[in-house]
Amino acid sequence: xxxxxxxxxxxxxxxxxxxxxxxxxxxxxxxxxxxxxxxxxxxxxxxxxxxxxxxxxxxxxxxxxxxxxxxxxxxxxxxxxxxxxxxxxxxxxxxxxxxxxxxxxxxxxxxxxxxx
Numbered sequence: 691x692x693x694x695x696x697x698x699x700x701x702x703x704x705x706x707x708x709x710x711x712x713x714x715x716x717x718x719x720x721x722x723x724x725x726x727x728x729x730x731x732x733x734x735x736x737x738x739x740x741x742x743x744x745x746x747x748x749x750x751x752x753x754x755x756x757x758x759x760x761x762x763x764x765x766x767x768x769x770x771x772x773x774x775x776x777x778x779x780x781x782x783x784x785x786x787x788x789x790x791x792x793x794x795x796x797x798x799x800x801x802x803x804x805x806x
Contacts (some may be wrong), residue, residue: 691741691803696771697723700747703767704760718792719751721764731802742802745773753782753791761795773799 694710700721701708708721724746731742749764751757761778768776780795 691728691743691801693725693743693745693801696801697721697745697747699771700764700767703763704749706749713750719749719755719760721747721749723747726798732804738805740802740804742800744798744800747797747799749795749797751793751795753793755793757793757795764797768797768799771801773801775800 697710698708700706704719704721706719706721707713707715707717708723711722711724713720713722725743726746727744729742730738730740732738732740747764747768749757749760751760757780761780765776765778776797776799778795778797780793782791783794784791
């Protein structure tokens with residue numbers, strides 16, 4: 691299952707760089723995503739009918755940036771594209787680059803797709 695094209699669509703929704711696994715650019719606001727788990731989820735008659743992927747989408751921004759509108763845009767986009775069970779956590783952490791502290795908001799969600 692390849693959900694990359696769907697997640698990469700967040701570029702247009704939030705207007706920030708979106709990369710799988712790691713972002714090496716210079717922007718203070720960006721999104722990275724990771725496949726936490728992918729498994730056969732629907733089975734019948736000794737056949738797999740669908741797969742489910744658990745995804746983690748991380749949104750980074752300066753700690754003092756008003757991120758609430760972006761958070762809602764990301765959540766709404768994921769729901770619109772068929773992700774379910776969306777959970778959101780946010781905290782302030784030491785930044786690896788640029789700013790002294792940054793906000794890290796994590797969206798975890800599942801997506802199920804029929805096998806072809």
